[in-house]
């Protein structure tokens with residue numbers, strides 16, 4: 001059966017259950033819509049949580065995984081507090097995002113995703129977040145000229161932070177590092193291995 | 204107790220003496236009321252006060268007592284003297300509590316109290332002590348019609364309570380629908396999977412019971428008689444009839460599934476792969492017998508996916524199918540989806556619903572279904588396509604707001620329950636024969652063969668307060684014939700109906716009324732010499748209690764009667780009365796009041812209030828000190844249906860300025876305790892305009908209104924609005940002629 005014929009069958013739901021953090025909860029949603037109504041970002045999403053869950057159950061695999069909706073979640077936990085079925089909605093949102101990213105199906109220019117990737121790279125390199133580099137990285141994400149323009153616009157704040165001793169320009173070159181960098185890297189490698197061991201469909 | 208000796212007692216307690224002159228009331232009772240014994244007491248309901256009355260009864264041979272104190276609904280235990288005739292004048296709730304305390308209104312408040320004393324004295328002299336229906340019917344056996352879950356439960360419950368039971372089942376074996384189910388929705392914790400129906404055990408218990416007699420392959424050819432003495436002819440397979448005598452009947456005739464062939468757009472009748480819920484049970488039972496999984500009916504192929512279509516031919520607004528929800532079908536579909544999931548979790552099951560309704564502990568059951576991987580989707584199904592061996596269910600996904608479709612090997616339509624209620628006696632006879640020719644009870648009652656229906660073929664019952672009560676005394680409807688329901692509800696229903704049946708035979712054997720005047724010993728007495736054979740009473744009795752003899756005179760069946768008095772209200776020549784409630788007992792009160800003259804600016808408004816709802820609401824108004832006009836005089840009536848138009852014309856001729864009738868809501872969602880009483884009153888009063896015009900009176904001088912028991916604030920308002928209206932149209936010109 002092609003995707004059209006397996007609509008509303010359990011195929012995609014089972015894939016989500018196996019691969020998405022807390023994915024086994026998706027089937028328990030009773031479609032009350034409380035989450036969508038509670039979400040401060042609800043009106044701005046293409047598919048609020050209730051709808052995403054129904055899409056999973058309807059077998060709309062590509063529509064779900066390509067969606068930028070779950071990337072919009074700010075982890076405010078409003079929905080989790082209110083869901084009468086006690087679904088860990090926030091976790092599922094991030095789980096779906098992570099899974100889409102893993103499969104390479106996440107939208108390429110999604111800002112939350114961009115920032116997450118930048119942050120991950122920045123923090124795993126030395127075991128510590130280098131704030132200056134993270135900020136500048138974000139500024140220059142859209143190209144050199146755009147970076148200069150954003151830096152210039154924010155110069156007042158930058159200078160203020162420097163004066164107050166909250167920002168050190170030399171961090172750009174050397175910066176603080178974690179004492180046991182090797183240890184951090186080994187730990188991350190181990191975690192990646194464990195994750196790999198979890199079943200993923202060949203994608 | 205042949206001589207009548209009257210006594211009036213006036214209470215000074217509860218602040219009555221501070222507000223009113225009880226002395227003056229005593230004078231009124233003596234001079235105008237002609238009471239032979241008149242006493243005031245500081246605290247009438249205390250031991251000493253009650254003893255004073257008892258002593259008078261014992262020593263002075265008092266037989267008729269009028270107590271002016273609190274409402275007749277209060278202190279009923281203290282003022283309980285079953286050996287004498289009693290009435291009460293309501294000067295507490297009805298006067299001092301509902302009237303403001305001030306010197307300016309003292310005079311009109313006292314007038315109110317004096318009038319209630321006059322009315323009480325007038326009434327008591329027209330009352331007799333009820334002796335109980337003379338034709339006591341003592342058969343206490345209970346007939347149960349229908350051998351399904353409801354019927355068997357009712358039978359076993361009655362038998363276990365010690366009563367003899369006769370069961371009539373039209374099939375060749377007991378069990379009904381329940382026996383045709385593989386499993387049922389669980390009625391006990393933990394509500395996670397299909398459960399055993401328990402029907403085999405129930406059948407065994409009933410079959411082996413020493414007090415239960417069973418007729419299989421049998422129908423009811425005729426039912427005649429009344430509670431305590433029903434004569435039922437039971438027709439067997441051969442056509443031969445046996446007669447059983449019983450005291451009460453439980454009709455548990457169940458339901459028929461809605462015909463799936465009426466749903467061709469949903470594939471009904473077009474493919475063997477589209478079945479209703481009963482059809483699926485059959486497939487599952489067959490498969491289980493052969494120890495194999497359910498197969499696709501069209502080709503015996505593997506069932507990989509099943510779609511359940513909820514509300515198929517139900518909750519239909521088009522008028523083509525059932526308009527109502529059958530209540531059990533969502534839970535049933537969940538259960539049936541579990542049949543597949545429990546056998547093989549790999550089978551896809553989808554339930555397509557518009558609203559998932561899971562009564563009882565169904566929410567847990569629903570969650571369990573979700574947990575087992577049943578897909579639930581909110582959608583409106585438009586079509587089921589049945590080409591080839593796979594069906595395609597087309598629907599609008601109401602969450603995703605787009606057209607969706609599901610391919611399935613098996614489609615289950617959740618069709619509804621159609622009650623087996625017999626003939627609709629309220630439609631013309633020609634149509635009856637067409638609509639549903641098969642009668643269940645074949646009653647010989649003048650008003651028709653079966654239980655009256657309310658809506659959609661379901662038997663009439665007072666849905667909220669008295670669910671098992673039908674409009675035929677001693678015959679109780681239980682199970683899906685009364686309203687659509689699931690098995691757990693049917694069991695509860697049957698138990699309730701069995702208890703009502705027991706109550707009915709016990710009451711009948713004592714010559715007492717059944718619900719809602721349970722225990723009432725009065726009964727309608729007709730003076731046949733005066734009867735004009737107009738047939739109004741036989742037609743209007745809401746309970747079919749009155750038959751006609753060959754000369755077309757009414758024949759009252761006391762044990763069928765609920766003592767509502769509707770016949771008494773209907774009778775144009777006033778020959779029907781009760782010992783303690785009659786055209787005269789109310790009429791004399793209407794005539795007893797002191798009627799101020801036209802120039803007094805003191806109008807008089809008569810309020811006839813239904814004692815079931817309106818009168819308690821008026822008492823409550825008093826308790827809450829909701830002030831109403833001091834110009835009203837309130838008389839409680841058994842039911843607005845018992846109001847005879849003669850009271851209205853008497854009142855108007857006697858100079859009353861307005862008449863207000865307060866009854867229960869009527870119509871499809873009626874609240875009337877006697878079902879048709881308030882409706883009939885309303886109808887009769889719609890005809891009174893002519894009389895008013897003849898008298899040269901404004902039509903506003905008579906009004907009816909619908910009041911609920913909770914309307915304690917509203918009743919006062921209604922009275923005050925009406926009093927204002929009467930003030931506007933002015934005093935009645937009829938004063939001083941009577």
Ligand code: SF4
Pocket residue numbers: 028029030031032033034035036049050053082083084085086087089
């Ligand atoms: S609040 Fe919970 S149950 Fe309701 S739609 Fe959202 S996830 Fe589903």
Ligand code: SF4
Pocket residue numbers: 035038039040041042049072073074075076077078079080089090093
């Ligand atoms: S946690 Fe995420 S999905 Fe839930 S309400 Fe907040 S932003 Fe919305």
Ligand code: SF4
Pocket residue numbers: 727743744745746747748749759763764765766767768769770771
């Ligand atoms: S109308 Fe009421 S009182 Fe009269 S016979 Fe029928 S049930 Fe009895």
